[in-house]
Amino acid sequence: MTGNLSKDQHDRPAVWTKLDASGQQAAMDFAEEYRRFITGAKTERETISLAASLARRGGFVHLEDCPGLKPGDRVFSISRHKAMALAVVGTENLEGGLNIVGAHGDSPRLDLKPQPLYEEAGLALLKTHYYGGIKKYQWTSIPLALHGVVLRGDGQLVELVIGEKESDPVFTIADLLPHLAREQMEKKMSEAVSGESLNLLVGGIPVRSEEVRERVRQAVLERLAAQYGLSEEDFISAEIEAVPAWPARDLGLDRSMIGAYGQDDRVSVYSALRAILDLPAPSRTAVALFMDKEEIGSVGNTGMQSSFFTNFVAELAARCLPGYSELGLRRILARSRALSADVNAGLDPNYPEVMDKLNAARLGHGVVLTRYTGSGGKKGASDAHAEFMGYVRRLFNQNGVIWQSGLLGKVDQGGGGTIAYLLAQHGMDVVDCGVALLGMHSPFEVAHKGDIYMAYRGYRAFLGT
Template sequence: MSKERKGYEAKNAWLEMGEDEREEVFAFNRGYADFLTENKTEREFAGASIEKLRKAGFKNIDEYKELKTGDKVYMVNRSRALMAAVIGQKDLQEGLKIVGSHIDSPRLDLKPNPLYEDGELAMFKTHYYGGVKKYQWVTMPLALHGVVVKEDGSEIELKIGEKEDDPIFFISDVLPHLGKKQMEKKMSEGITGEKLNVVIGSIPVNDEDTKEKVKTALLDYLEKEYDITGEDFVSADLQIVPAFKTRDAGFDRGLLAGYGHDDRVCSYTALEAVLDINDPKYTAVVLLMDREEVGSMGSTGMQSHFFEDQVAEMVNLYYDNYSELLLRRVLQNSKVLSADVNAAYDPDFAEVYAEHNSAYLGKGVVISKYTGSRGKSGASEAGAEFMGEVRSLFNGAGVYWQIAELGKVDEGGGGTIAQFLANYNMDVVDCGPAVMSMHSPYEVVSKADVYHTYLGYSVFLEK
């Protein structure tokens, strides 16, 4: 596969694909689309990933008494984050090859006490999670996903709104006939967080002595159908997500529209890459982390000690005599692709994109030397040496790639988990596909970019 470059200008990947490669691209994306449709929360994504890992011969680290070349291992953190590794030919002290992504996406979480009645409607109160444009979440079909933990510790899993015969839920908006004052507000104020209330029922219980008849009817229904009481919401992780399937977009089907491309497109391609590797040069590691959309804080986020603790477990099982020095050597000699997406150039909003430094749909995986905002605030930055190494790997393997920043310098920006991995003195660079309408309920990616992201992660982990 030949690629001619002029400066940093990348060619459209579709232009040089033969029919066989196009079919590979479309086949790979069919698998991705199905996986994304089925797994819309971090719990679901982690659970489905573990199933794939076990089928491919990976074992939980608790099942090993020692680790040697060729062993395949995974570790789980509270059902919402995980790490998988294939032990490589070289000694662990020579470092790991890591592809790190996150599996959480912007959404609406139910509040701890969500159920109430108003206007003879039963409603759920929500608290939005991550950077959302609140107005995008109204008047669309929504689904309820998550888990309820009973007082006795038993768990009830819910996924309502995805099947054809399931009910869906929705958030209302004021009609334009009465929306004069709303239309005069700034876009950010037209729908506020406290108005993201989900309509869930309308039929009252037939009891004159009951004050909140619809709420009571809903509580009766939940207890009868799911064994869920009002108090059970206190110990529940329940999320409101779009009730959309991931679908082909455009007459030519070159694009893929779906909920949660940021950052499950990187997580899925990284997972597939590590599943396909049997004999890597360095130990190949894939991280699927939680909580990135809210700063990577919390026990399942990248700022927790989960990653470091699991590498310590690997070091302990690999060497006869564990030491803190060994662990530090493994970490500081490691190299990382921080697998996260970049913003795809949108011609309707061209004014926010940086000329010559924007990512385009169909031009391959995006390498971002740094992220952050304005004066590179809140980000790590890859050195020229590591940039050269990644560039050489991709060119040698025929991976289509492009270089980009996240918009114009003074327009804003964003961060990834790169900075937290860089704190271990590792070489880190951000690398993932471009996404159009990022953080919306229905994001768009190029199928060519998805496939070449997978190829890029594969060659990085294997070499």
């Protein structure tokens, strides 16, 4: 079977050795489309906006515009521009359950504080608060762009993207020169760069008036007013994120990999989106789910802990079942099955000591099935049952999906979580399934094109059963 593990876990089949020439070309073509997507999807809003555009092109319509649904109908719903659910209605009764692939569209970044602008030493800077788990030193001395929205005082919403065009300025966080960094370099890496020092350089030319106390800061305010119609108070009602100012790039002499910001977890978003867009009318109703706030605990009204997903399923049920009831909704959810589409850590040749090599995922060896995540005794994990692991294995093998098993590091080394446990709370079976990355949560994460393609094929096979 294509996906079977060999007796030696170190000798797993590589995707490229199992694909013929046409399969290899299909993987490359898919990766090129993904590369363009992730270059334009650097915030959760941009991710959902691009996903919605592709969904409309694929024949999906707003669920709210459909008073009733029949097999083959393709619908979607969006919550506050940051969470999205898509469904293809199946031929079987909805009470038999759904096939769900759920990912998250947020990624670690730097958010501007509500009152960010200040001047120091003749320079204007913007204060930030990091979002999600980052190594703070990785965000210094790189070009950064500003992406986001501002709701002005007059009620108009202004979209900002500064730093992506070649003609745009970029921003950065200057690091301390090595000549003066003796004390800094003696600190632990987690303490060498503080959160409060992650301040963006944004200006250095003062206004001419000597009556103004902070002349460079004033010049920045005047430029914001002239170019974007923004006042300083408008920062209070703004969502502006600092993200790496570079596009996704092919990586390696053989172009086998993609290096990009935000692949955790937008590689899963794109793969799942394409899987449901390419899906013919299934037997069981198929759902692709893209949630927000996973990096900070899936909180808020766009996170997985919100009622958005449950409400979406309720709206489907009300349009598909003549005798809709709360009990019916609970049955649908409990009888569903899900893949929590999230990335895993690949074995890095530079840091093999943090991984259990026998159970570590390897780049280029297929989509990763992760039975449990969590930390410190599986805390926070949903821990998939043997029966469901067996079901997914058989499904992938029957559909030629090249897969591997993986865990997130050695026992007690660290750990992490996904939305799997929140899906499992409804009673459904769920397992984590996604692409292995190097440099996860860094400004430039690395994924293998063969794994990305197998994630798409795995998600499509799962949604279509």
